[in-house]
Amino acid sequence: MNYIKRHAPEILALLGAFFITSFLIWALSQHATIGLLRVNGFYKLVFLAFGVLGLILLAAGLCYLWIKTKKNIRGNCWLSALIIILSIPAIIVPPLAFSFVGGIFSAAFVDTPPQLMMTGITGKYGIPDIAVYFTTGEAVSGYTLTWGDDSGNTTLTENKKTNQHMFILNDLKPDTRYHYRIDNGQIAYFSTPSTSGQLHIAVASDVHYGSENAKNDMTAKMLSEIADPANGFDMFFFIGDLVEYGFIDNQWEEAFNSFNMATSVIPTRYAAGNHDTLFSGLNNYLNYCVPEGLDEDAEARLWYRIDIGSTHILVMDVEWSAETYTKAQAEWLEQQLQSIPEDDWTIVLSHGFYYASGQYSNGWNWYDNEETIDKITPLFNAYKVDLVCSGHLHNLGLLEANGVKYAVCGAFGGLPEPEPVYISPFSLWETANQYAFTDIVIDGDACTLTFRDYNFNALYTLTFDQNR
Numbered sequence: 001m002n003y004i005k006r007h008a009p010e011i012l013a014l015l016g017a018f019f020i021t022s023f024l025i026w027a028l029s030q031h032a033t034i035g036l037l038r039v040n041g042f043y044k045l046v047f048l049a050f051g052v053l054g055l056i057l058l059a060a061g062l063c064y065l066w067i068k069t070k071k072n073i074r075g076n077c078w079l080s081a082l083i084i085i086l087s088i089p090a091i092i093v094p095p096l097a098f099s100f101v102g103g104i105f106s107a108a109f110v111d112t113p114p115q116l117m118m119t120g121i122t123g124k125y126g127i128p129d130i131a132v133y134f135t136t137g138e139a140v141s142g143y144t145l146t147w148g149d150d151s152g153n154t155t156l157t158e159n160k161k162t163n164q165h166m167f168i169l170n171d172l173k174p175d176t177r178y179h180y181r182i183d184n185g186q187i188a189y190f191s192t193p194s195t196s197g198q199l200h201i202a203v204a205s206d207v208h209y210g211s212e213n214a215k216n217d218m219t220a221k222m223l224s225e226i227a228d229p230a231n232g233f234d235m236f237f238f239i240g241d242l243v244e245y246g247f248i249d250n251q252w253e254e255a256f257n258s259f260n261m262a263t264s265v266i267p268t269r270y271a272a273g274n275h276d277t278l279f280s281g282l283n284n285y286l287n288y289c290v291p292e293g294l295d296e297d298a299e300a301r302l303w304y305r306i307d308i309g310s311t312h313i314l315v316m317d318v319e320w321s322a323e324t325y326t327k328a329q330a331e332w333l334e335q336q337l338q339s340i341p342e343d344d345w346t347i348v349l350s351h352g353f354y355y356a357s358g359q360y361s362n363g364w365n366w367y368d369n370e371e372t373i374d375k376i377t378p379l380f381n382a383y384k385v386d387l388v389c390s391g392h393l394h395n396l397g398l399l400e401a402n403g404v405k406y407a408v409c410g411a412f413g414g415l416p417e418p419e420p421v422y423i424s425p426f427s428l429w430e431t432a433n434q435y436a437f438t439d440i441v442i443d444g445d446a447c448t449l450t451f452r453d454y455n456f457n458a459l460y461t462l463t464f465d466q467n468r
């Protein structure tokens with residue numbers, strides 16, 4: 001006991017430095033933290049302050065030891081007081097921060113309602129197999145799914161205990177109305193897309209469930225428009241920032257319960273947003289949005305391809321800027337683009353944007369992103385991608401560069417950006433302070449893209465031909 005008392009200052013200093021270093025190493029090893037530090041000036045400062053505090057403590061501890069060996073008592077008293085004051089936050093804050101952003105007290109899963117998810121596996125009639133997917137807080141087994149069309153029913157029964165319940169509806173026929181129900185629950189209906197007529201896609205981004213600034217009533221209105229059979233949407237892509245903090249369980253619960261009005265009747269898929277994967281959020285994103293078995297390439301998960309007849313949708317993992325655009329993803333992207341016939345439609349979706357109008361904010365230019373433009377768009381140009389949709393920037397815009405159309409559609413309920421200060425030279429149209437989503441109709445050689453507000457009114461429409 002006496003030994004601890006005698007050496008308390010240097011023990012506290014080293015403990016504080018150790019806690020800070022451990023937290024920083026853990027945080028920096030998380031999926032999207034590097035992007036957070038590069039793009040967000042506030043968090044950069046917080047991390048820097050933490051690092052400096054750790055260094056000061058380490059130096060003070062060593063200095064204290066050195067003074068002690070010289071038996072300078074006055075120096076000891078002064079320095080030990082400083083060490084005690086600095087080491088208190090250094091010992092308390094990192095474990096608290098870790099338990100909050102590391103989700104260590106979180107449930108492994110929360111209950112989420114059944115949703116229809118397009119798989120990356122194309123059935124024998126040329127459209128994706130569809131998964132009915134839901135999660136339960138408890139691992140259970142024995143759920144049944146009954147599904148079919150007018151010609152009959154199939155019943156599938158789960159036979160292993162799990163939190164993740166997935167039933168695959170395979171070899172679906174195009175342009176057909178199907179029904180499904182879990183156990184004796186409510187019967188739900190959905191229709192498959194046509195492979196010869198129009199293909200009708202809804203794309204939206206940035207709700208931020210859990211944020212006090214999220215306009216959930218606007219999101220609900222837009223979800224009901226997407227779900228409305230009269231509007232005839234075949235599929236829905238939500239491309240990131242579904243929740244404010246991906247490491248908080250009940251934000252996912254709120255998100256899926258709210259989205260269910262659309263996702264129970266319109267086959268849906270997601271792209272990862274920087275808020276979804278923040279700190280320990282990546283696991284939640286993977287568990288809820290890309291359960292294993294949804295795509296053929298089970299390893300990638302954060303990027304995948306959906307084929308519907310002659311329309312090919314490549315969903316990428318671009319979150320803050322180009323940090324998550326790895327060599328593996330670049331190789332995958334090029335392979336996919338190479339394999340798509342020239343006369344087919346190629347649509348790329350990602351959370352992070354490329355060309356955009358916007359403003360400087362918090363240490364970052366939120367417009368024409370030089371990094372994503374330099375690193376990624378040369379492939380779009382080389383393979384004549386037709387349309388790229390992204391979010392992240394909470395406004396709306398349509399741009400064209402090198403024959404590729406770029407739609408910015410991050411206005412599904414998150415706090416709108418201010419009016420753009422910088423107008424991109426590639427801009428065709430932009431607006432701010434709107435809540436809207438993107439309505440895309442592919443019809444033969446033409447694509448009609450419409451930004452629709454929460455009343456389903458068209459804010460802007462453009463019909464364009466394929467990029468040839």
Ligand SMILES: [Fe+2]
Pocket residue numbers: 206208241275392393394410414
């Ligand atoms: Fe966002």
Ligand SMILES: [Fe+2]
Pocket residue numbers: 240241273274275319351391392393
């Ligand atoms: Fe974002």
